[in-house]
Amino acid sequence: MPSIDKALFQEFEAIVGATHALHQDELVASYTTDWTGRFRGHTPLVLRPGDTEEVAQIVSVAADAGIALVPQGGNTGLVGGSVPLGGEIVLSLLRLDGCEPVDVLAQQVTLEAGVTLARAQSHVSPFNLDVGVDLAARDSCTIGGMIATNAGGINVVRYGPMRDQLLGVEAVMADGSTISRLEGLEKDNTGYHLPGLLAGSEGSLAVITKARLRLHPHLEERCSAMLAFNSVQDAVSATAQLRHSVLDLQAVEVIFRGAMELVSDYISTSIPVGSDASAWLIVEAASTSDPTDQLAGAIDDLGTLVMDVAVGRDSASRAGLWQFREKITEAIATQGTPHKLDVTLPASRLAEFVSEIPQIVETVDSGATTVMFGHLGDGNVHVNVLGRGGLEPDEGVESAVLTYVAHLGGSISAEHGIGTAKKDFLHLSRSEAELDIFRAIKSSLDPEGILSPNTLIPYEHQ
Ligand SMILES: Cc1cc2nc3c(=O)[nH]c(=O)nc-3n(C[C@H](O)[C@H](O)[C@H](O)COP(=O)(O)OP(=O)(O)OC[C@H]3O[C@@H](n4cnc5c(N)ncnc54)[C@H](O)[C@@H]3O)c2cc1C
Structure with a gap:
């Protein structure tokens, strides 16, 4: 990539103003490391445009000079796509923070x-x-x-x-x-x-x-419940039933055993139900009228599938249940820098996946720990692998897990994207014909490869 000489630097600075063209190490540091701490890049410049016109001018100058840019928002992405791993300029969009009036007619x-x-x-x-x-x-x-x-x-x-x-x-x-x-x-x-x-x-x-x-x-009336299960398969079956019978179903989240123990320690709160369960669901129904009876009836219908239930009706007790789900990512971060493998499985293969994964990981790295949770309503499992002492797990763990996902007919990225972390594995979920279309789209819309050239579909000079 061409370097940024003084004239080019001044050209960028003139667009955003001196206070929004950052180049000092201490000012650019937070823009070059991602939320996980796993991906650390470097950049000659962070540009903070204030409106669309400034963004357009920056991109135009970068295109003429053949300089690559990485757009960045809150830098909370989990696959290394938001940081300049190849020394690109960071284009921070945080100053574009205007909200137009709500269009109530159109919602x-x-x-x-x-x-x-x-x-x-x-x-x-x-x-x-x-x-x-x-x-x-x-x-x-x-x-x-x-x-x-x-x-x-x-x-x-x-x-x-x-x-x-x-x-x-x-x-x-x-x-x-x-x-x-x-x-x-x-x-x-x-x-x-x-x-x-x-x-x-x-x-x-x-x-x-x-x-x-x-x-x-906005659905003001809410009811949440934590359900404990003897087995992952029971949790999967219950999810299917709840999706069928609770019309106002808002969320079905899952916490597997290791994740539950970790988060319970982290928030210093004992597990509300089923302390020896294998899996817990956090289920929420939301409506304009009280959905408690609807949810309670559907949970009753689950019968012996469920070990135990805790219901949260008011906002304090609901928050008490939800903290077990919402604090997991933070709890894992206290243990080290995990490899985050966010995957989707067909419902019919989910229990098999959850039971096999720890063994598959240990075969590659005997010191590694696997912590799993996710959005069960969508078949989405977040697999977090921590190496011994919180260090990086052995190379090969990622490939073993993602290959197994593909073998079961799942997707190697459910919601976090491909970024840098998974670009070498994209072929596991996408056919060569699809990848050719991806490359054709990329080279047609970004022929010089100046936008995030290390992300998703690596740019190849023609
Ligand atoms: C605690 C925690 C919980 C999370 N939970 C979830 C979850 O439940 N579900 C989920 O899907 N994700 C989750 N994420 C990850 C998720 O990807 C991000 O939180 C969010 O979508 C990224 O927004 P951001 O503004 O931080 O983007 P960034 O991290 O800054 O960027 C992410 C990607 O988008 C690109 N990008 C950013 N802004 C623009 C723009 N304006 N134009 C073009 N490209 C742009 C970047 O180049 C990068 O490739 C979680 C992350 C954390 C830290």
Whole structure:
């Protein structure tokens, strides 16, 4: 990659202003290491544009000079896609933090890419509306980053992932041109769905600067329950029944034994039910009227499938149950730097997967520990592998786990994306014909490979 000489530096600085062109080591440090601490890059420059026009100018200058950029939002991504591993310029979108007035008639909102999820939630909540995707990184992750990773989270079972919330985008393309379609038409069959293409593109096709999101009625009445199970298969069967019988099902999360012990220690709170269980579900129903009877009836119908149940009706007791799920990522981070393998399995192979994985990992690295939890309503398991003493597990663990996922007909990335972490394994989930199409899209939209060249589908010079 060409280096940045003084003239080029000044050109970038003139676009964003001196205070938003960062190059001193201590100022760029937090932009070059990812949330997990596993991916550490380096950069000559962090640019913090204040609006779409500045983003377009930066990309245009970078394209002319052949300099690569990595778009970055809240830097909470878990697959190394948000940091400059090849010495790229970091394009931080955090200053694009404007929220347009909520369109109550259409139940939609247009937000700039750097708006955090928590801010978006509080912007729409006075109108009794909610953003369809919710996740534990809500205070830091941004709308742009969530679209770029097609984030999932705890409500996918009801509303789908970020792609399903997306009615339009404004984005700066790799040549510096801007596309914008933010009218929010629910029906618009006029060719290729570009927002859908950018959802999950991980910064490799365009820089998202604004998004038009579909909103959902805020469901004030909620009931949560923690269910303990003797076996993983029982938890999987119960999930299928609950999805069928609870019309207002909002979330079905799973915590497997090792993760439950770890989080219980971390939050210094004993496990509420089934201390010797193999798996726990945290289930939530949400509606405009009290869904307690609906959920309680469905849990009753599970009969002996369930060992024990704790119900949370008011917000304090619900939060008491949810903390076991929401604090797991932090609890694991206290043990070291895990390899995070976020995968989806067909429901019919899930129990087999959970039972085999610890053994598969130990065969490659006898000192490694496996901690698993996830979004069972979507068949999504987060496999966290910690090496001995919290260090990196042996090389080969990742390949062994992901190969097994592919063997069972699953996907090697459920919701975190491919980033840098999984790019060498993409062929396990995608055929050569599909990868050819990916490469054709990349080289057509970003012919010089200036956008995130080390992410998702590595850029190859023609
Ligand atoms: C505690 C915790 C819990 C999490 N829980 C979940 C979960 O339940 N479900 C889930 O799906 N994910 C989860 N994640 C990971 C998830 O990917 C991110 O939280 C979120 O989607 C990324 O948003 P961000 O703004 O931090 O993006 P970043 O980390 O900054 O970037 C992520 C990727 O998007 C690209 N990107 C960022 N902004 C833009 C933009 N404006 N235009 C183009 N490309 C861009 C980057 O280049 C990078 O490839 C979790 C992370 C943490 C730390």
